[in-house]
């Protein structure tokens with residue numbers, strides 16, 4: 001019912017012919033995220049939905065608190081269909097806020113915890129959001145909120161800075177929940193085919209692009225992920241990746257657990273000891289990791305000090321998992337490994353729990369839905385046969401048809417017949433398992449966080465004594481790739497240090513995960529025979 005308004009703002013809907021098929025085949029249902037929670041409450045009301053430190057929520061409590069928080073936001077001026085930026089560490093209150101927004105039909109824009117004021121301002125501008133909810137880990141944390149209050153983004157004027165202290169009770173950290181006198185009769189009118197939220201693409205164009213996902217398409221991907229990951233009401237999942245990331249939100253993620261009636265345990269840290277302690281204490285069965293965290297855990301001395309025998313499935317995705325690492329995960333943790341190749345734009349692939357080890361180790365598995373269309377093409381967009389390596393393109397019941405409010409970029413990122421050009425290179429094997437072999441576009445994958453070199457280069461060029469710079473990813477045992485800036489100073493006497501560059505970039509309020517891990521000061525770059533900087537020879 002709000003579709004018309006969104007289309008005017010730059011939303012590209014599913015073509016009606018495909019939408020009809022997705023409805024007819026039962027992929028898209030009529031429920032919204034809030035109704036999905038209500039459904040879980042009716043089946044699992046008194047079961048524990050989430051735990052973090054001393055705090056926990058039953059399904060019923062999560063639902064009641066969400067309604068109260070939603071009523072509070074409404075009272076403060078947030079209206080149905082408003083976009084609201086949300087940034088949070090992995091704290092339990094974030095679930096109340098997300099479902100509070102859904103309760104009143106407002107739409108979260110999921111910012112990563114690492115995003116700085118620079119990214120936040122741009123996301124606010126592009127989404128035309130009305131406000132920003134920031135959950136802070138400490139009372140005196142200086143955050144994007146403090147810096148952003150000077151923004152001059154039209155409509156953007158509602159600031160909610162909630163200090164979340166782990167030792168407090170939930171009602172202590174979100175005192176608004178005590179306001180019982182608010183009108184909690186806040187039925188939202190949104191329909192399942194409306195945009196539910198905006199997620200951010202790591203992207204190759206610098207600033208994050210907005211990804212509009214509908215309730216129907218996203219819930220379908222959750223349902224299918226729950227099936228393929230084997231979640232059930234007994235499932236105990238550890239969430240260690242940032243909660244706002246698509247992987248741990250829905251593939252199957254915490255929403256998968258809420259759908260299945262299980263329990264989510266949140267960790268704010270990725271450190272092995274902290275996570276192993278939680279796995280042992282709560283008898284965790286399932287966890288989703290990026291390869292960099294899997295490596296960290298495997299190499300931890302403390303691995304032998306804990307009983308991790310409850311772990312049944314470790315999912316690894318977000319970046320290429322090397323077969324040798326895949327083998328170690330299976331051997332050392334004695335678990336089923338499930339590779340997940342997905343993207344916030346939609347398409348997700350999983351290896352199956354009954355696949356042979358060879359398939360699990362060597363491939364990124366099969367598409368989630370029989371209606372996902374994946375094609376591998378050559379440079380001209382011509383489809384290639386099975387086993388041929390090429391560009392991975394996709395369309396389907398839960399893959400977007402365009403970024404929000406970005407017409408120019410959409411022309412480049414989508415084909416005329418509606419396929420999303422993932423930018424990934426790979427092939428489909430004889431059994432239709434996908435194998436990702438690389439990327440066509442420049443992008444650094446630092447521990448699953450996607451970083452665009454040109455964006456960082458532009459910032460470093462503003463440093464007074466830098467003449468030229470080239471930012472590359474170099475392979476790193478722990479991070480997958482780390483960020484290296486190769487810098488030519490304006491004058492050979494100019495001293496440029498990593499510390500000063502990092503300080504300078506921090507002052508620009510950009511996300512901390514984009515700040516170079518190392519620099520190299522050189523007299524000149526190496527060039528290809530056509531005169532382009534040869535990035536491969538720089539590392």
Ligand code: OOB
Nearest residue numbers: 202246247251317318319320340341342343344436
């Ligand atoms: C996930 O989502 P995004 O949007 O942060 O990043 C998507 C990109 C893919 O296009 C690909 O380049 C890379 O991340 N990627 C992988 C991979 N999984 C993602 N590359 C190689 N092997 C894999 N298994 O990262 C994401 C979203 C949902 C589920 C899982 C990951």
